[in-house]
Amino acid sequence: MAFLEVKDLKVHFPIKGGILNRTIDHVRAVDGVTFEVEQGKTYGLVGESGSGKTTTGRAVIGLNHVTSGKVFYEGTDITKKQSKTKALRKDIQMIFQDPYSSLNPRKRVLDVIAEPLRNFEKLSKQEEKKRVQELLELVGLSPEAIVKYPHEFSGGQRQRIGVARAIALRPKLIIADEPVSALDVSVQAQVLNFMQDIQQELGLTYLFISHDLGIVKHMCDDIAIMYRGRYVEQGTRDDIFNNPQHIYTKRLVSAIPDINPRNREKQFHFREEVQREFEHSYDDYFDNEGLAYGLQPISGSHYVALPEKG
Amino acid sequence: METNNVNMDDQKQDATKSPSGFSIIWREFIKDKVALISLIFLVILTTLVYGVSLFLNQEEIVRVDLFAIHEPPSEEFILGTDYGGRDVFGQLIIGTRNSLSIGILVTLATGIIGVVYGVVAGYFGGQIDNVLMRILDFFLILPMIMTVIVFVTLVPDYGVITFSFIMTMFLWMGIARLIRSRALQEKELDYIQASKTLGSSHTKIIFTQLLPNITSLIVVTMTLNLAANIGLESGLSFLGFGFPESTPSLGTLLSYARNPQTLEFRWWIWLPAAILIFVLMLAVRNVGEALKRAADARQRRG
Numbered sequence: 170m171a172f173l174e175v176k177d178l179k180v181h182f183p184i185k186g187g188i189l190n191r192t193i194d195h196v197r198a199v200d201g202v203t204f205e206v207e208q209g210k211t212y213g214l215v216g217e218s219g220s221g222k223t224t225t226g227r228a229v230i231g232l233n234h235v236t237s238g239k240v241f242y243e244g245t246d247i248t249k250k251q252s253k254t255k256a257l258r259k260d261i262q263m264i265f266q267d268p269y270s271s272l273n274p275r276k277r278v279l280d281v282i283a284e285p286l287r288n289f290e291k292l293s294k295q296e297e298k299k300r301v302q303e304l305l306e307l308v309g310l311s312p313e314a315i316v317k318y319p320h321e322f323s324g325g326q327r328q329r330i331g332v333a334r335a336i337a338l339r340p341k342l343i344i345a346d347e348p349v350s351a352l353d354v355s356v357q358a359q360v361l362n363f364m365q366d367i368q369q370e371l372g373l374t375y376l377f378i379s380h381d382l383g384i385v386k387h388m389c390d391d392i393a394i395m396y397r398g399r400y401v402e403q404g405t406r407d408d409i410f411n412n413p414q415h416i417y418t419k420r421l422v423s424a425i426p427d428i429n430p431r432n433r434e435k436q437f438h439f440r441e442e443v444q445r446e447f448e449h450s451y452d453d454y455f456d457n458e459g460l461a462y463g464l465q466p467i468s469g470s471h472y473v474a475l476p477e478k479g
Numbered sequence: 480m481e482t483n484n485v486n487m488d489d490q491k492q493d494a495t496k497s498p499s500g501f502s503i504i505w506r507e508f509i510k511d512k513v514a515l516i517s518l519i520f521l522v523i524l525t526t527l528v529y530g531v532s533l534f535l536n537q538e539e540i541v542r543v544d545l546f547a548i549h550e551p552p553s554e555e556f557i558l559g560t561d562y563g564g565r566d567v568f569g570q571l572i573i574g575t576r577n578s579l580s581i582g583i584l585v586t587l588a589t590g591i592i593g594v595v596y597g598v599v600a601g602y603f604g605g606q607i608d609n610v611l612m613r614i615l616d617f618f619l620i621l622p623m624i625m626t627v628i629v630f631v632t633l634v635p636d637y638g639v640i641t642f643s644f645i646m647t648m649f650l651w652m653g654i655a656r657l658i659r660s661r662a663l664q665e666k667e668l669d670y671i672q673a674s675k676t677l678g679s680s681h682t683k684i685i686f687t688q689l690l691p692n693i694t695s696l697i698v699v700t701m702t703l704n705l706a707a708n709i710g711l712e713s714g715l716s717f718l719g720f721g722f723p724e725s726t727p728s729l730g731t732l733l734s735y736a737r738n739p740q741t742l743e744f745r746w747w748i749w750l751p752a753a754i755l756i757f758v759l760m761l762a763v764r765n766v767g768e769a770l771k772r773a774a775d776a777r778q779r780r781g
Contacts, residue, residue, distance in 0.1 A: 232672055258678040271669035275691040285677040334677070 171205040171241070172374060173229070173342060178202045178238035180221070180228050198224040200398035200460075201238070206391075208341070211368070211375040213389030215382060215421070221398040222378045223266070226344045229376065230263050242342070259289050262340040266347040268327035272319040278305070278330060279315035285337045304333040308363065325356030332360070336367060344376045349384065361388060382425050386410055391470075394418050399461040404471035414473040416447050416454045417461070500695075507773040510780040514769035517762035524759070525579065532576045540569035541725050552747050559747040561735055563724075571751055574727040575759075580639055581646070581728070582709035588647040589708075590701045593654030598693075600655070601662025602685055608659070615652050623649045627720050637723055646711065654700055661693050695774035702767035706760045713756050729756050 179202075181195040199221040206212040214222040227233040229240050235248045247257060262285075265271035272281055282301045286292055292300065302312035308329040319327055328348065335343055348364070349357040361384060367373060379385050385392055386406060393403040394417065402415045413419045423443040427436050454475070456462060461474040508515045544564030552559045558567040600611040630645050631637060665671065666689065674684045709729075715721040716730020717737075724731055732752035736742045741749065772778040 230676055232675065255678060258676070261676075263673070263676045265669045265673055267669055271673050273670040273674075273688055273692070276687075284674065284679065288678040288683075331673075334673070 172208040172243060173206040173376070174241040175202060175204050175225075175229065176239045176241070178225065178228060178240065179236045180224050180233055181236040197398045199228065202395075202398075202400060203464075204393055204400075204403065206342075206374055206376060208374050209368075209372055210390045211377050211388050213385040213392040214376065214378045214395060215380065215385050215392060216395035217380060219397075220395040222380075222395050223346050225395075226263070226346050226376055226378045230261055230344050232263075255289065259285075259338045260341045261344065262335040262338065262342070263344045263346065264328075264331055264335050264348045267351055268324050268331055269351070271331055272327055274319055276319070277315065278317055278319065281319065281330060282315075282334050282337055285334060289338055300337070301333075304337055305330075307336075307367070308333045309359070323356075325352050325360065328352055328356075328360055329363070332364065332367075336371065336373075339371060340373070342374045342376065344378070346378045347380070348377075350379070350381070357384070364388070382421060386425075394421065396461055397459070400464055400472070400474060401461045402471075402473045403464065404467075408468070408471040412471070414467055414471070415461075415475070416443075416450055418473075419443050420447050503779070504770065504773045507769050507779060511765075511769050511772075514765045517765035518769075520758070521762050521766065524575070524762075528572055528575045528579065531572050535569050535572060537573055537727075540566050540573065541727065549745055551745075558751055559745070561748050562738075562741070567732070567748055567751070570727040570732060571729075571755070574729045574732050574752065575755060577639060577722065577726060577728040578709055578712055578730065578756075579759075581643055581712045582705050584639065584643040585646045585650060585708045585712075586701050586705045588643060589651040589654055589704065590697065592647070592651040594658050594697055596651070596655040597658025597660075598662050598685060598689065601659040602666050602681070602689060604663065604666070608663075612659070615655060618649070619652050621649065624720070627715065631720050638726060642712070642722065646708065646715075650704075650708065650711075654704065657700060658693065658697070661696055662689060665689055665692055695770075699767060699771045699774055702763065702770055706763035706767065709763070710756070710760050729759075 178199055179197070180199040181197050183192040184194045184196060185191065186193045202221075202225055204212065214225060216222045224233055228235050229247075231247065231253060238248070239246050240248050242257065242261065245257075247253060247261075279298065279301055282304055283297050286297055286300060298315065301315055305312050305314055310326060310329060310333075314322070314330075319330065322330065328351070332348070345364070349360050352360060364375070365388070368375065375388070377385065377388055379388075389406060391403070391405055392409045394401045394409070394415070396417055402409065402413065402418045404412075409418060410422060413422050420443055423436075423440050427433070454461070456476075462476050463474065464472040465475045465477075467473050508518060542565070544560070547556070547560050547564035548562055550556055550560040550564070556566050556568065558571060561567055561570070596611065596615070600608045600615075626649070627645055634641055671684060671688055674688050679687075712721060712728065713730035713733060716728050717734045719734060721730045722728045729752045733749050733756065736749035736753075772780060
């Protein structure tokens with residue numbers, strides 16, 4: 170029994186139109202996604218914008234309606250309403266993408282971070298204040314910050330307040346939805362390293378959603394590449410970065426910038442080559458509608474979306 | 480209650496760091512002299528009207544006195560008398576009180592109904608929203624003047640409460656729609672979603688997350704509505720569908736001007752009421768506009 174198991178998850182949004190506002194078609198934001206996450210590991214979900222990675226994360230925590238498929242958390246199906254218990258809410262938390270809209274502008278930091286504590290733990294005012302201050306220290310903010318409003322902080326500091334709020338209840342699984350995409354590169358490293366530190370300290374499991382392959386390489390044990398709501402390739406970090414099989418993955422990996430200027434020429438040619446291959450063999454990897462095929466196993470951990478015949 | 484105390488303490492410590500809502504509003508009024516004068520005028524007028532009317536006897540004022548018909552302003556009657564020999568000044572004071580009471584009562588009632596309705600429709604969305612909005616549409620298409628006429632004819636005892644009720648019935652839809660559209664927008668924001676993942680109940684989210692973020696809209700709309708409601712009351716009374724003469728209001732005083740003789744030769748009966756309606760609505764509007772600017776950082780002058 171895996172810690173978190175997602176089976177054939179589908180999230181479709183209706184497109185309304187025509188006479189009488191009928192449902193004409195569906196946007197298949199997530200179209201049959203299956204994966205497992207082990208406890209204490211970081212699972213990376215990568216894809217371009219609109220590929221359904223955020224929707225997947227939100228569906229797991231229950232913010233989006235699940236069209237079909239199942240999500241098992243420690244063996245219980247959490248897509249059903251009756252299984253969304255308080256304990257479950259406590260165990261799964263989320264770090265939001267946008268540090269500006271994810272904090273209530275009218276609330277002081279104390280109230281923002283104490284919100285989950287007030288919902289789940291009966292603490293006195295003093296204990297609560299102490300806990301919030303501890304959490305702030307943990308994320309590297311000064312304890313005096315509790316009386317300030319969110320707008321008095323920079324983006325990185327706000328994101329850390331968001332992290333502090335997410336870990337306040339000591340959850341087991343954190344869904345990190347592009348936690349550093351809105352931040353400066355200098356601050357990104359801070360937040361990421363901090364996330365790794367608390368992962369070890371608290372034994373956290375991350376579902377890490379990102380479009381930045383460099384960050385994913387730094388953070389994740391297992392990685393899945395998404396394209397238009399489907400998986401393109403799934404495997405360990407090694408599989409994806411050293412042995413990409415799908416042309417889409419190859420293209421993504423080749424696009425990672427190299428800091429060394431001496432390699433610039435080499436990188437350029439490599440990218441051109443990959444681009445030629447992409448154009449040449451596009452039809453081999455995508456079906457008539459331009460969607461990825463079903464996953465085929467390459468090795469024990471490595472799955473690639475290839476047509477049936479292989 | 481305890482939370483409030485803690486917050487109050489914090490606010491004192493923090494007053495220099497981030498200006499509170501009240502200091503922003505205050506700065507706006509200091510900058511906008513017209514709004515400040517309007518506010519002062521409103522405060523003085525309200526206290527005066529409610530204070531003085533405590534010492535006035537309404538029954539005595541509205542009692543017909545045939546020996547003092549159409550008296551021009553004199554020492555006994557500061558603003559003269561009307562066709563029933565009734566003291567216009569007394570009627571003006573009580574009338575302003577009644578008009579203001581109606582305005583405030585209707586504004587509060589429409590505000591409460593509208594906010595609750597709009598927030599529920601907007602926050603829950605989906606089918607609930609659909610059903611609530613169709614009910615609202617039904618109220619929107621009711622012909623107001625006609626229903627009010629029927630209501631006035633049917634209800635024998637017509638006073639401040641009944642009149643507020645009938646006005647509220649036709650005026651809560653606007654604010655409900657406005658609040659709904661804001662709630663629809665606001666609930667999609669991440670902080671509301673975050674609250675859900677943190678295990679807060681819907682009621683808690685509505686009261687602690689959603690409402691604080693739309694208070695400015697509520698306050699501004701209700702202030703501007705107050706001016707409109709006072710005007711509407713006067714309009715209805717002028718047409719004869721408002722208060723009876725035994726309950727004076729600014730509108731009933733104004734309606735005496737429907738008599739051409741009064742309009743031309745007896746200015747003291749209707750002119751003070753007309754000026755008061757004009758100034759009152761203007762003042763409330765100025766205050767409302769200042770609040771509106773204070774609520775939006777881009778429009779602030781202070």
